Each structure stands twice: as structure tokens, then as C-alpha cells.
Amino acid sequence: DSGVTQTPKHLITATGQRVTLRCSPRSGDLSVYWYQQSLDQGLQFLIQYYNGEERAKGNILERFSAQQFPDLHSELNLSSLELGDSALYFCASTTGQSSYNEQFFGPGTRLTVL
Amino acid sequence: AQSVSQHNHHVILSEAASLELGCNYSYGGTVNLFWYVQYPGQHLQLLLKYFSGDPLVKGIKGFEAEFIKSKFSFNLRKPSVQWSDTAEYFCAVIDTGGFKTIFGAGTRLFVKA
Numbered sequence: 001d002s003g004v005t006q007t008p009k010h011l012i013t014a015t016g017q018r019v020t021l022r023c024s025p026r027s028g029d030l031s032v033y034w035y036q037q038s039l040d041q042g043l044q045f046l047i048q049y050y051n052g053e054e055r056a057k058g059n060i061l062e063r064f065s066a067q068q069f070p071d072l073h074s075e076l077n078l079s080s081l082e083l084g085d086s087a088l089y090f091c092a093s094t095t096g097q098s099s100y101n102e103q104f105f106g107p108g109t110r111l112t113v114l
Numbered sequence: 115a116q117s118v119s120q121h122n123h124h125v126i127l128s129e130a131a132s133l134e135l136g137c138n139y140s141y142g143g144t145v146n147l148f149w150y151v152q153y154p155g156q157h158l159q160l161l162l163k164y165f166s167g168d169p170l171v172k173g174i175k176g177f178e179a180e181f182i183k184s185k186f187s188f189n190l191r192k193p194s195v196q197w198s199d200t201a202e203y204f205c206a207v208i209d210t211g212g213f214k215t216i217f218g219a220g221t222r223l224f225v226k227a
Contacts, residue, residue, distance in 0.1 A: 002157050033215070042219035043204060056213035090158070098212040100146060100165070105158040 004106035018079040025093030032074040038087040050097035120218035135190040137205030146208040197227045
């Protein structure tokens with residue numbers, strides 16, 4: 001158990017819908033990272049937040065957005081869902097704001113878009 | 115931007131065989147490299163990392179990796195694999211700037227008992 005929690009574990013929805021994925025970092029960690037893992041693209045970095053502020057952006061679509069709340073949990077919002085958005089979405093947390101520290105990963109949310 | 119290549123997507127070995135998984139990165143400057151592992155049904159976890167110093171890095175569970183700057187490589191090795199090493203292995207590099215971690219596509223290792 002890494003100490004990072006993600007809900008829900010599984011999500012099945014239809015094209016065009018909107019979903020929210022939730023991540024709670026390890027106690028004391030201020031940074032949250034979001035990743036998308038799909039069969040054809042591997043593990044792709046989406047976005048990072050540090051202490052409530054966006055720090056780095058990766059290959060995140062405009063239909064996707066994220067935020068980190070004062071209690072440091074983070075939510076990833078995916079809208080106008082397409083079949084290709086089906087993937088595993090992981091979050092990870094670290095103590096500092098850079099990637100030099102080990103990232104602790106959550107168990108992931110498996111999103112299926114039908 | 116950095117990129118990471120893992121050449122072997124699937125590897126099948128018998129127990130006690132030696133393992134070497136290839137990883138190449140694109141950037142020629144200062145690099146910070148990781149190997150992460152994802153066991154079936156579990157979360158990704160860190161195996162080992164290289165930031166500086168001795169290019170031969172030892173990690174958990176008997177794994178090691180060698181940083182060879184001239185070859186832009188950071189291959190993962192284990193002298194004798196076990197069935198419990200069946201997992202997916204990811205090489206990763208920190209992008210310039212220090213905020214993004216770029217992961218390779220992963221290598222799925224299956225060890226036959």
C-alpha cells in the first residue's frame with residue numbers, strides 16, 4: 001500500500017459524458033501528478049499540482065482539467081468523453097514540487113467509455 | 115523534450131535465467147533516471163534511481179541498472195529471475211526543468227516457473 005488512494009476503482013460511462021476521478025495523496029505530500037496509461041500510448045504524464053497550484057503540464061487534452069483542493073486531494077475532470085479516453089488513470093504524490101523525489105502511485109482508476 | 119525508449123515490449127524467461135531490459139533516453143545533458151515496476155494488480159513502485167555518482171545502481175529485490183552516458187542507456191539487470199518478478203517494468207527520466215517524468219512504454223516480463 002503506497003498511501004495514495006484513488007476513487008473510484010472502475011468507471012464505465014458513455015461517449016459524450018463527463019466524469020470526475022479523485023486522488024488523495026500520501027499524508028504530508030504536497031504534489032500530485034496525474035498519468036494516463038493506455039495500451040497504445042503507455043504511461044503519459046498529464047498534469048502536476050503542488051500545494052494547490054498547477055506546476056507542470058504534459059499531454060493533457062483541453063477536454064480534461066484538474067485541480068488540487070486546500071486539503072491537498074486532487075480531482076481530474078474528463079468531459080465530452082470519447083472511446084479513446086478509455087484507459088487507466090493513475091495519480092502519484094511526492095513531498096516536494098519537483099520530480100526528483102520518488103513518486104508514490106495510487107492503484108489507478110480504470111475508465112471504460114462505451 | 116526528453117524521450118525514453120524501451121525496445122523489448124514483451125520478454126519471457128524461465129526461472130533462474132538472467133535478465134536485461136533495455137532503456138535508452140534522448141537527452142545528452144544531466145539526466146535523472148528511474149526504473150519503476152508494476153506487479154500484477156498492484157501500483158507502480160520504485161525499483162531504483164540514478165542521479166549521479168556510481169553508474170552501477172543497486173535497487174530492491176536484487177535488481178541493478180547501469181548508466182552508460184556514451185550510449186544514452188540505463189539498462190536494468192538481474193542475474194537470476196524468479197517467478198515473482200513477473201511484472202511490467204518502466205524506465206523513466208526527469209524532463210529538463212525537473213517537473214515532468216517521462217516514462218517509457220514499458221516491458222512486460224513473464225517468468226515461467
